Amino acid sequence: MFCRSFSWFIRIFVAVVISTGCSHPISVTEFYTEVTAHSLTTSKESLTVGRVQAAEEATAVDLGALLDAGDGAVVTLLAGDTRLVAHRAVLAARSPVFADMFRRVTVEGSSSQLVHSDTEGPVLRQVLAYLYTLQVPQLPSMAPKLLVAADVYGLSVLKEHCEQQVAAQLSVETAAAAGVLAIRHSANRLKQAAVAFIKAHLLHVVATQGWAEAVANDPQTVVELTHLIAETPTDTSTPSAGESRTGPSSQPHSGHSDDGRSPATAVPPTTPQATPEPDDATVSLLRDLSGEEKGQMLIVAAKEGSVSKVRTLLAVGADVEAKDDYKWTPLHWAAIMGHVEVARCLLEDGADVNARDDWQNTPLHQAAWNDNAAVVRLLAASSADPNARDSSGNTPLHDAARRGHADAATALLEAGADREVRNDDADTPLDLAERKNHQQLTYILGSSSV
Incomplete structure (x- = not known):
């Protein structure tokens, strides 16, 4: 009699545990994200942090909030010529940045439109698709811009996936831009991958137009990147998959005057920007x-x-x-x-x-x-x-x-x-x-x- 009662107790206990564990289902994509995001470390603390980050983005949306909000349930997002309509509750539940935006709007006065001048329309559309489905877009060509947007809107899991996509596309032409991107947006895994790639293909990378553009556009970050590259000995013997020996195009003005000659068109002088002195590694x-x-x-x-x-x-x-x-x-x-x-x-x-x-x-x-x-x-x-x-x-x-x-x-x-x-x-x-x-x-x- 005791054994039969104990058996029923075990069955009830297991049912309760299963029921509790399924109250917030995690999709296969989310599970894969959690596992791969922490494949480089086995520490209990790192795994816990990863699970917390994933859980924050997978927070269940309160559908009742959509019902009760009435006309205020939706908001229009403007990015250039792109207009996107979304539910406030979905955005707020998935992104702490959106949640903070809506809190400020509530305090300062109601608004049904938000302008996103720093995010391109197609990128914002993919961000919204992720917020609704929690499915990471498989768009390698858009991955760098999506990484920036994920960082802006506080979407840690999407950011990690974008880091992986950018790292998977590293080449001698893209490595410099990837390194700069990683430093500017604290993408540590991408930073490690970019630095390692550049060290292995150093002479080929610095000979590309991508490197020259990085030096011209963001010299301070390139200086930081060169510090990271110079921290350990560099192996320059590894052959590159492709080599470019082209420098940055100056793209000069070529308008013709009324007498047929072709001087530069009138260009107002620009104010020189102060740049840090290059260190020995850069030189x-x-x-x-x-x-x-x-x-x-x-x-x-x-x-x-x-x-x-x-x-x-x-x-x-x-x-x-x-x-x-x-x-x-x-x-x-x-x-x-x-x-x-x-x-x-x-x-x-x-x-x-x-x-x-x-x-x-x-x-x-x-x-x-x-x-x-x-x-x-x-x-x-x-x-x-x-x-x-x-x-x-x-x-x-x-x-x-x-x-x-x-x-x-x-x-x-x-x-x-x-x-x-x-x-x-x-x-x-x-x-x-x-x-x-x-x-x-x-x-x-x-x-x-x-």
Whole structure:
């Protein structure tokens, strides 16, 4: 009798346990996520943290909240041209960030729309699909952007899966971007994978356009990445799956003026951004680049106006006379953009002050065309020819006159520019100023006192 009672007790106990365990079902995908997210560690603490993170995102949605909220149950999410309608309760239950958003909206006044200016429409659509289904999108090409969104909205499990997808696609072209992405968004597993990959393919990775773009766009993070790469000895003997020896494209302006020549279009000077001084590890990586790659990076640095980058690249052997597709040198770009200190640095390193591009324009032509008078004076003081002619016979003074740039014209006249010189159309600078109705230029060029 006792045995039979005990047997029934055991059956009831097991039924209760099973019933309790199934009250919050976990899908196969979630279970796989939990296991794979912690495959690198067997510590009880790490497994517990992973389960807590997964449980937070798998919190059951209170469907009663949808019923009771009435018209306030839904919210419209705007991302560019994309409009998505979702239930507040679903978003709040899955994402602590959305929950906080809705709490603030409730306090500050009701709103049925949320604008997400930092997230692209297709990415936000996939985030919502995940919030509703807890199924991780299998879109490798979108994985980097989804990783960023997962970090923004506090979705730890989605973030871990995106890390795995990005890591699975590592190549010599993508490794630098993946490393920067991992550091900026605290994606530790991806960071470890990217650093290990770069160490194994170092010379090939730093020779790619992807590395050059990372250096140009986020130098501070690249410095941090190089610290991680340099922490242990690097194996550079492993052959790469593919090798690229192309530098960043400068993508210059190529608009034609009304006389057929092709100077840069007017570009306002940009304010140089302060960048950290490169450490020995970064300098060592730069030294391993080819001459062409260092030259292209120097052109990009001159275009940006970064004196620090220009000096570093010159120090590791970048060719001061490097040319882009239009035969514009770094000095041409400094003149175009009005970067005086960069121009000075290049001149001190021996840059040809009278270098010619495809249309026979000198840096002085470009400085005059863009009214960068300070660069005009610097170039003139460095023995630039004030009467150099381009392929249409125009001098820098013709360019300044045509564009109505009084300051540049004055600087050119002070440097000895000939106001009587005629181009291939037999026009003097004064003729061009009068034709364009630039009254100040007409006065300056018609006056003998300047």
